[in-house]
Amino acid sequence: MGAYFKKVYDVARGLVTGLGVTLRHLFLPSITVQYPHEKLSLSDRFRGALAFHPEICISCEMCVRACPSACISLESKRNEETKKKDLSWYKIDFGKCNYCRLCEEVCPTKPKSVHHTKEYELSFTNRNDFVMDWRPDVAQPAGSDFGQIWARFMAQGQKAGINIKSNGSSTPSDPVAF
Numbered sequence: 782m783g784a785y786f787k788k789v790y791d792v793a794r795g796l797v798t799g800l801g802v803t804l805r806h807l808f809l810p811s812i813t814v815q816y817p818h819e820k821l822s823l824s825d826r827f828r829g830a831l832a833f834h835p836e837i838c839i840s841c842e843m844c845v846r847a848c849p850s851a852c853i854s855l856e857s858k859r860n861e862e863t864k865k866k867d868l869s870w871y872k873i874d875f876g877k878c879n880y881c882r883l884c885e886e887v888c889p890t891k892p893k894s895v896h897h898t899k900e901y902e903l904s905f906t907n908r909n910d911f912v913m914d915w916r917p918d919v920a921q922p923a924g925s926d927f928g929q930i931w932a933r934f935m936a937q938g939q940k941a942g943i944n945i946k947s948n949g950s951s952t953p954s955d956p957v958a959f
């Protein structure tokens with residue numbers, strides 16, 4: 782009999798404790814974010830999808846060597862007039878990217894030719910869409926229809942208004958504009 786009442790007491794105690802938590806939160810301000818109509822602000826160093834600027838890239842291939850996932854590839858040819866390498870194409874396979882920022886860190890150009898944006902809503906439904914392809918002489922974004930989504934945040938180099946941040950950062954200002 783004693784065991785029975787002890788069990789009833791334990792259950793009632795657990796119930797009251799749980800309801801106490803509910804009551805406490807009933808009077809706290811709501812923290813629900815009505816996504817996608819409302820969005821939280823992201824930290825400055827948030828690593829979203831990569832953007833690339835073929836106009837700035839010097840084809841040094843440091844990002845290719847630094848990438849641990851082997852998802853960056855490029856081709857360039859030597860320009861005998863300028864004695865520099867001209868970029869032919871540059872690809873990132875987002876299916877392999879782990880958003881580690883190593884490519885951005887090693888990129889020697891100022892502003893960075895490859896850098897993370899704050900884009901976190903990309904989704905892919907086709908394998909071909911994972912591979913983004915940039916060519917200096919082709920209007921961006923190139924590739925599949927899906928590539929058009931990239932128009933939202935793919936800067937077009939200086940023409941698209943890459944600005945150095947006023948705080949002196951060498952990273953181009955985030956071209957994402959929602």
Ligand code: SF4
Pocket residue numbers: 831847848849850851852853873877878879880881882883884885
């Ligand atoms: S963020 Fe990391 S994994 Fe992705 S392309 Fe750059 S170096 Fe490679």
Ligand code: SF4
Pocket residue numbers: 837838839840841842843844845855884887888889890894895
């Ligand atoms: S993106 Fe940067 S690191 Fe990569 S090839 Fe171009 S200049 Fe070099």
